[in-house]
Amino acid sequence: MAAMTQIEAARKGQATDAMRAAAEHDRVPVEQIVEGVAKGTIVVPKNTGHAFSRVIGVGRGLRTKTNANIGTSTDVCDLDFELKKLDVCRKAGVDAVMDLSTGGDLKAIRKAILDACDMPLGTVPIYQAAVEIIAQGREISSMTPDELFGAIEAHCAEGVDFITVHCGVTRAAVEALRREGRLLDVVSRGGAFLTDWILTNNAENPLYADYNRLLEIARRHDVTLSLGDGMRPGCLADATDRAQITELITLGELQQRSLAAGVQAMIEGPGHIPLNEVAENIRLEKELCHGAPFYVLGPIVTDVAPGYDHITSAIGGAIAAAAGADFLCYVTPAEHLRLPELDDVREGVFAARIAAHAGDVAKGIPGARDWDDEMARWRKKRDWSKQIELALDPERARDFHSTHVSHIEDACTMCSEFCSIRLLDKHR
Numbered sequence: 001m002a003a004m005t006q007i008e009a010a011r012k013g014q015a016t017d018a019m020r021a022a023a024e025h026d027r028v029p030v031e032q033i034v035e036g037v038a039k040g041t042i043v044v045p046k047n048t049g050h051a052f053s054r055v056i057g058v059g060r061g062l063r064t065k066t067n068a069n070i071g072t073s074t075d076v077c078d079l080d081f082e083l084k085k086l087d088v089c090r091k092a093g094v095d096a097v098m099d100l101s102t103g104g105d106l107k108a109i110r111k112a113i114l115d116a117c118d119m120p121l122g123t124v125p126i127y128q129a130a131v132e133i134i135a136q137g138r139e140i141s142s143m144t145p146d147e148l149f150g151a152i153e154a155h156c157a158e159g160v161d162f163i164t165v166h167c168g169v170t171r172a173a174v175e176a177l178r179r180e181g182r183l184l185d186v187v188s189r190g191g192a193f194l195t196d197w198i199l200t201n202n203a204e205n206p207l208y209a210d211y212n213r214l215l216e217i218a219r220r221h222d223v224t225l226s227l228g229d230g231m232r233p234g235c236l237a238d239a240t241d242r243a244q245i246t247e248l249i250t251l252g253e254l255q256q257r258s259l260a261a262g263v264q265a266m267i268e269g270p271g272h273i274p275l276n277e278v279a280e281n282i283r284l285e286k287e288l289c290h291g292a293p294f295y296v297l298g299p300i301v302t303d304v305a306p307g308y309d310h311i312t313s314a315i316g317g318a319i320a321a322a323a324g325a326d327f328l329c330y331v332t333p334a335e336h337l338r339l340p341e342l343d344d345v346r347e348g349v350f351a352a353r354i355a356a357h358a359g360d361v362a363k364g365i366p367g368a369r370d371w372d373d374e375m376a377r378w379r380k381k382r383d384w385s386k387q388i389e390l391a392l393d394p395e396r397a398r399d400f401h402s403t404h405v406s407h408i409e410d411a412c413t414m415c416s417e418f419c420s421i422r423l424l425d426k427h428r
Contacts, residue, residue, distance in 0.1 A: 005219055005222045005262040005263065005264070006018060006019065006037050006044055006046070006222060006264060007037055007038065007040075007259065007262045007263065007264060008262045010034045010035070010037040010038035011038045013034065014034070015030045015031075015033070015034050016044075018044045018046040018055050019033045019034055019037065019044055019057075020033075021055035022044045022055050022056055022057035023057070025054070025055060025056055025057070026056075026057060026062050026063050027366075027367065028061070028062065028366075032061060033057050036057070036059050036060055036061065036062075037057075037264070039291070040255065040256075040258075040259040040264075040265070040290065040291070040292055041059050041060040041291040041292065041293070042057050042058065042059030042060060042061075042062065042293065043057070043058050043059060043162075043224050043264040043265070043266050043293050044056070044057050044058075044224075044264070045058070045096065045120040045122070045161040045162040045223075045224040045264070046120065046161055046222065046224075047156065047159045047160060047161045047221050047222060047223050048221055048222050049157070049158070049159040049221060050114060050121065050159035050160070050161055052117060052118045052119060052120070053118050054095070054118050054119040054120075055120075056095050056096065056119070056120060058266060058293045058295070058326050058327045059266075059292075059293040059326050060291060060293075060326070061365075062326070062365070063356070063360055063365055063368070064321040064325065064326060064327070064328060064356035064357075064359050064360050064365075065095040065096065065326065065327045065328070065356065066094050066095050066096075066327075066328050066329075066330060066349065066352040066353050066356050067094065067095065067096045067097065067098060067122070067295070067327060067328070067329045067330065067352075068085075068089045068092075068094045068096075068097050068098070068329075068330050068345060068348065068349050068352075069097075069098045069100050069329065069330070070082050070085040070086060070089065070097060070098070070099060070100070070113070070345070071098070071099045071100035071101035071102070071109075072101040072102065072103040072104050072109060072339075073101075073102055073103045073339050074102060074103040075103070075339070076103070076339045077103035077104040079104065079108070079109055079112055082099075082101070082109065082112075082113065083112065083113070083116055084342060085340075085342060085345050086113060086116055086117060088342050088345045088346050088349070089345060089349055090118065090119070092345075092346050092349035092350055092353070092393075093349065093353060093392075094119070094330070094349045094352070094353070095119060095120075096119055096120040096121070096122065096161075096162075096327075097113075097117060097119060097120075097121055097122070098121070098122040098123060098124070098164075098329075099113050099121060099122075099123050100123075100124060100127065101127070102127050102130075102131055103131075106127075106128050106131060107128075107154070107158075110123065110155070110158060110160070111158065114158065114159050114160070120161040120162060121159075121160055121161050121162075122160065122161060122162040122163060122164065122226060123155050123160045123163055123164070124163070124164040124189075124190055124228075125148075125151040125152040125154070125155045125163055125165070126148060126151065126165075126166070126190045126193055126194070127189065127190070128151040128154070128155070129143055129147050129148050129150070129151040130143070130193055132147070132151075133147065139200075140193050140196060140197065141196050141197050141199075141200035141201060143193075143197060145206035145210060148206055148207070149206070149210075149213055149214070149217065152165070152214065152217055153217050156217055156218065156220070156221040156223045157221065159221075160223065161223065161224060162223065162224040162225070162226050162266075163218075163223060163224075163225065163226060164190065164226045164228040164268065165207050165214060165225055165226070165227065165228055166188065166190040166191050166193075166194050166205075166207065166228040166229075166230035167205065167207040167208050167211060167214070167227055167228070167250070167251070167254050168208070168227060168228070168229075168230060168231070168246075168247035168248070168250040168251045168254065169190075169191050169194040169195060169198070169205050169207075169208075169230035169231060169247065170198075170204065170205055170208050170246075170247075170250055171198055171204050171205070172246055172250070173230075173231050173243055173246045173247045173250065174195055174198050174199065174243075176242040176243045176246040177195070177231065177242075177243035179242070180241055180242045180243065182233075182237075182238045182241065182243070183235055183237040183238055184233075184234040184235040184237070184238055185234075186230065186231065186234075187232065187233075187234025187271075188228065188229060188230045188231070188232055188234075190228055190230055191228070191229070191230025191231055191232070192230075194207070194230060195230070208250070208254075211254060211257060212261075215257070215258060215261040215263050218258075218263045219261060219262055219263050222264075223263075224263075224264040224265065224266065225258055225263060225264065225265040225266075226265075226266055226267075226268055226295060227251045227254055227255060227258075227265055227266070227267050227268060228268045229244075229247065229267075229268040229269055229270060229271060229297075230247065231243040231244050231246070231247040232244065232268075232269065232270045232271030232272075232297070233270050233271045233272050233273065234271065234272055235272050235303050236272055236273070236274050236301075236302070236303055238272070239270065239271070239272060239273045239274055239277055239281075240273070240277050240280070240281060244270065244271075245284070248267075248269075248284065248285060248288055248289070249288055251267050251288075251289060252267075252288040252289035252290060252292075255267060255289050255290060255292045256290060265292060266292055266293035266294070266295050266326070266327065267285055267289045267292050267293070267294050267295065268295045268296070268297070269281060269282075269285055269294055269295065269296040269297070269299075269325070270296065270297065270298075270299050271296075271297055271298070271299055271300070272298070272299065272300045272301075272303060273298075273299040273300070273301065273316060274301065275301045275315070275316070275319065278299055278301065278316050278319040278320050278323065279319060279320075279322075279323040281299070281320075282294060282296075282320055282323035282324045282325050283323065283324075286324055293326040293327060294320075294324070294325045294326050294327065295325075295326065295327035295328075295329065296316075296317070296320050296325050296327070296328060296329065297313075297329045297331065298312070298313030298316045298317055298320075298328075298329070298331050299313065299316035299317070299320055300312045300313050300316055300331060300335075301313075301315050301316040301319075306335070306336050306337055307333055307337065308333060309331045309332070309333060309335040309336065310330070310331055310332055310333050310335075310344075310347050310348045310351040310352075311351065312331070313330070313331035313335075313351065313352070313355070314351040314352065314354055314355040315355075316355075317351075317352060317355030317356065317359070318354075318355040318358040318359050318362075319359075320355075320359065321355060321356050321358065321359020321360065321362070321363070322358070322359040322362035322363055323359075323363075324363065325359070328352045328355055328356050329352070330348035330349055330351065330352035331348060331351075331352075332344040332345060332347060332348035333347055333348070350392065350393050350396075353392060354392060357371070357392070371390070374390060375387060375390045375391075378390065379421070380421060382410040382411065382419070382421060382422065384401055384412070388401065408422075410422060
């Protein structure tokens with residue numbers, strides 16, 4: 001049990017080991033982390049029972065972080081394959097991972113991933129509750145509050161650093177959804193489970209009705225709550241509607257209760273959003289949720305590019321990060337089509353990292369632009385080894401450059417002897 005949570009330490013002006021590690025990771029003063037954690041504008045996801053080296057801070061004034069989702073399904077269940085995905089994520093430089101497994105021995109899968117994970121790990125405990133209920137031949141809507149909270153307690157006790165909990169899927173949000181209607185209804189699995197539960201039982205979401213019970217569990221292990229976007233839009237037509245905003249208002253209220261209880265919380269956000277609405281969605285979250293860290297899926301800015309949704313999400317993610325989003329969940333090329341393969345995971349991580357860095361340059365995160373300027377200096381000198389060394393993905397850059405070698409020593413095969421930089425060297 002956490003004797004004092006990170007928030008409680010921060011309120012006393014004390015920096016925990018995790019805060020110091022997060023400050024070192026971002027190369028910022030530790031006081032900045034302490035102040036942000038105390039105010040709820042920064043979270044440092046770190047379960048007291050999970051030892052790992054790559055501790056991060058997420059929130060205001062810090063580098064935009066990225067997350068990758070891995071995990072089994074009932075159709076594709078191979079623990080070794082998931083561990084390979086984790087290794088791909090690590091090598092590609094992602095900041096955090098979520099295990100979204102729904103197939104196989106979920107506890108064994110989670111333990112293996114936790115043991116191998118040297119960065120924050122998140123989960124969605126309601127998946128476990130749902131899987132166990134289905135295995136008993138029951139409907140998900142028959143889930144009891146004790147079964148749901150039991151899954152949450154298990155994940156936290158095992159060492160998970162942050163958990164997605166769809167506390168904002170309330171009777172009011174479901175009624176807003178019913179009144180307005182949607183083209184694609186509810187696309188969040190956890191959101192759908194709880195919407196079904198509310199409508200079947202004609203009762204309030206246990207995560208909202210007994211939020212204090214959730215806070216007690218999270219505080220015991222200093223687990224960060226990721227207040228889930230169960231009403232996130234799954235297509236452009238449903239973006240920024242009453243159900244989404246009703247949920248967001250509720251999440252802002254719950255974030256304040258979490259902060260008062262000494263429990264860190266961040267807010268999850270959409271989803272599928274038209275390009276012109278992305279920045280406004282970030283502004284709304286920051287205003288309605290008191291500057292809490294915002295964790296967005298993409299956002300995906302067009303619905304018509306299956307197979308390329310790592311690109312549609314990177315476009316939205318860059319705009320979101322520039323507008324103030326703090327944490328980008330990757331989307332792979334396989335989104336909407338199948339469980340991702342290793343190459344999909346790698347492509348998704350790098351697309352999210354590109355978006356995050358572009359956003360950091362736009363919002364003036366200290367040091368972000370320096371990386372780009374350094375690359376430009378080596379391009380001017382046509383020093384390929386230095387350019388490759390500085391590249392976001394050096395392996396890919398090296399492979400591309402070595403595929404065709406120019407007969408001009410200090411040029412590449414794109415321009416060869418007509419290289420513009422080379423041509424004007426004599427005038428410098």
